[in-house]
Amino acid sequence: MRQLPAEFFSTPYRFYRELRSAGPVHRIGLPNGVRAWLVVDYDAAKEVLRHPDIRKDPNTAAGAEARHAASGDSGVTSANRRSSYHLLNADPPRHARLRKLVAPAFAPARMAALESRVVSIADELLDRIAAAGAARVDLLEEYAFPLPITVICELLGVPVEDREQFRDWSTAVVDVSMSEPGAMRAATDALVEYFDRLVALRRTRGLGDDLISHMLTASEDGDRLSRDELISMAFLILVAGHETTVNLIGNTVLTLLTDPPRYRALAEDPDSVTPLIEEVLRHNGPVNIATLRYTGAPITLGGTEIPAGELVLVALGSANRDERHFTEPTAFDPGRPANHIAFGHGIHYCLGAGLARLEARIALTRLVARFPGLRLAVDMDELRWRESILIRGLLELPVDPGAGPARPPGAPVASTGTHVLNRIAD
Ligand code: HEM
Secondary structure, eight states, rough: OOOOOOOTTTHHHHHHHHHHHOEEEEEOOOTTTTTTEEEHHHHHHHHHHHHHEEEETSHHHHHHHHHHHHHHHHOOOOHHHTTTOOOGGGTTHHHHHHHHHHGGGGOOOHOOOOOOOOHOOOOOHHHHHHHHHHEEEEEEIIIIIIHHHHHHHHHHOGGGGGGGHHHHHHHHHHHTTTTHHHHHHHHHHEEEEEEHHHHHHHHHOOOOOSSHHHHOOOOOOOBBBOOOHHHHHHHHHHHHHHHHHHHHHHHHHHHHHHHHHHHHHHHOOGGGGHHHHHHHHHHOOOOOOOOOESSSEEEEETTEEEOOOEEEEBBBHHTTTTTTTTTSTOEEEEETTTOOOOTTTGOOOOHHHHHHHHHHHHHHHHHHOTTTTTTEESOOOOBBOOOOSOOOOOOOOOOEEOOOOOOOTOOOOOOOOHHHHHHHHH
């Protein structure tokens, strides 16, 4: 059995490469002593993500046992259970039922209608950075975080003033989930209580054009979300909808800043943003390991037998660098086909992928247009990564906004040259 090495959080990709060379699936020990099977190659990852005997529902006896082993803790509060009835914890046929009820809220036309609002939010944040005039700014704190959390708060219909509080709860749910179950439970309880009150308010004070109101009224053939399903969905959308997008923006800015001509080229050609974001999703995407799964029956995976009731983790960040699937996977190449699995695969494929892509596209194009001289304010070796097995993202992204007018349109851009990306993510 392998242990996650101490440097896993800063450089997971070296460890993954070593594992892939030894086989597609490995027994590993997590920092909190929990054991799981880690799936590291592309084909096996896809197989697990659509395998009928791989389960997610923690509210079954086998699921509870597997999760219990994962949390290393026996106390599950009732509020915690109330956060667990969402899509990412549902197996067929309940999953299809839930997805049918909430998918219309994420329809492409609804997401496209958000575009001008996302642009305004991005511009307001950039105005604030420009007005402060500081030579050093944490771009995660001032831009990459407030953009998606504001969008998600507005979408859900929660007061934007509460976003700092949301951030703390959400971070506690994501970052400590593998080490401090007590803190994770407390944050989960707080979020459940918050959404419970919000749903009660919607019922008494009337509905709006927000996601919570939409989910309250959604029905399919007379079927509706139960109160706990609704609260769980709001919980999932809040956490899944910003932790990931923050770090897609952060990881993309970092990628560009390690290759300044590429950053400037984006200002010249904003349409190049789409393949660029797809390649960041593959090369250094914000979801490192997918959410917990367990075997509902014994399965054989890449020649390895896994008994029933065992935890299975799919390393998306490894699958997306599988040399059997991608040519020169450590190279950053926006020209390659976008067939990564950064948004998952199968029935749990990300419901918010369209929104995430929209936010990242706008965040990047507005940033480069406003601050064409932006550069990293620290040495690459000083950057620190979050200690989460789920999220791949920085703790801070210090930049120098680089005052000065934008280059005149049409001015020549230097060649992209050799970049140092592999230092970030190798
Ligand atoms: C860059 C941003 C994002 C990335 C990389 C991402 C990634 C993922 C991944 C990998 C999954 C599947 C997890 C698994 O199977 O274990 C997933 C599911 C999901 N995501 Fe995202 N996500 C992003 C943004 C969002 C946004 C903005 C929202 C909503 C506002 C969202 C909502 C969801 C939901 C509801 C699911 C569960 C779908 C289901 O179980 O049917 N995500 N996401």
